[in-house]
Amino acid sequence: MKxxxxxxxxxxxQTGTLLSRILKQITGAKYNHSSxxxxxxxxxxxxxxxxxxxxxxxxxFVTESIRFxxxxxxxxxxxxxxxxxxxxxxxxxxxxxxxxxxxxREKYHYNYLGLGLAxxxxxxxxxxxxxxxxxxxxxLLRYTAISAGNLPPITQPIHFLSLPCVETVFSGRLRDYxx
Numbered sequence: 001m002k003x004x005x006x007x008x009x010x011x012x013x014q015t016g017t018l019l020s021r022i023l024k025q026i027t028g029a030k031y032n033h034s035s036x037x038x039x040x041x042x043x044x045x046x047x048x049x050x051x052x053x054x055x056x057x058x059x060x061f062v063t064e065s066i067r068f069x070x071x072x073x074x075x076x077x078x079x080x081x082x083x084x085x086x087x088x089x090x091x092x093x094x095x096x097x098x099x100x101x102x103x104x105r106e107k108y109h110y111n112y113l114g115l116g117l118a119x120x121x122x123x124x125x126x127x128x129x130x131x132x133x134x135x136x137x138x139x140l141l142r143y144t145a146i147s148a149g150n151l152p153p154i155t156q157p158i159h160f161l162s163l164p165c166v167e168t169v170f171s172g173r174l175r176d177y178x179x
Contacts, residue, residue, distance in 0.1 A: 006091035008145065009037045010082040010136060010166065011045055012157040013174060015074040019056045026119055027156055031080065034133045034157035035064055036140075038095050041179045042066060042081070046098045048110055048130045059110030061101055061130075066174055081170035081177060082160055090143045097139065118154045133157045 012031035014020055023032040035045035045064040050056050054073075064071060071077055086094070101108065111129035118124075118131070130138065137155040140146045151159050160166065170177050 005085045006038075006088055007040065007083050008086055008091065008094060009040065009042065009045075009169075010084065010140075010160045011035045011037065011042060011079055011174075012082070012160055013071075013077050013079045015070060015077045017056065017070070017074060027158070029156055029158040031078070031157045031161075034136045034160060036094075036098070036136045038091060038098065042177060046102070046135075047132045048108070048135045049132055059112070061105045061108040061135075063102060066177065071174055075173075075175050077174040079170065079172070079174040079177065080161060080168055082163070082166040083169045084140075084145055084163070084166050086143070086145050090145055093143050094139060094145070097142070118156075121154060123153050133159070136160065 011034065013033045014024065014031050015033060020032045033047070033049065035047035037045040043065055047062055047064055049059055049062050049064070050070060051058050051060055051062055066072070107128055109129045111124070111126040111131045111134060114124040114126055114129065114134060115131040133155045137151050141148055146163060146165060150163055
């Protein structure tokens with residue numbers, strides 16, 4: 001019997017923060033942040049980013065929501081919400097990993113060096129450190145939600161839009177998203 005399908009969500013955003021505007025200038029990409037969520041209503045999303053909405057220099061593993069933090073502060077955040085079908089086994093493994101990382105969030109840090117070097121097409125991995133799209137890519141690859149050939153080693157949030165297995169379920173202001 002085939003495993004029933006579940007859904008996970010990749011959320012790519014452009015908040016309008018100073019850092020996101022700088023990244024937009026460097027990359028030319030419309031979206032410069034990515035998050036992953038196992039919840040259709042996006043009440044909780046996971047990523048690597050600013051731990052406090054007013055301080056872009058203190059980063060690490062974060063939980064995000066439309067209702068609090070950076071996305072609440074930057075209420076005109078533009079977003080695309082992408083849906084990926086996964087098996088129940090993959091879904092449960094992804095949820096377990098995200099929950100463990102949330103419990104152990106202090107063990108993780110933001111990969112500032114990796115993000116900076118990515119601008120020069122240099123891949124730099126850091127043990128327990130990620131930038132947002134590097135983290136989302138790692139979760140998708142670890143649980144075979146996608147194959148390695150679908151994303152470049154230095155992944156930008158915009159690259160998730162071209163995955164063959166995603167369906168865009170929303171495009172617009174993140175605060176207007178509703179299931």
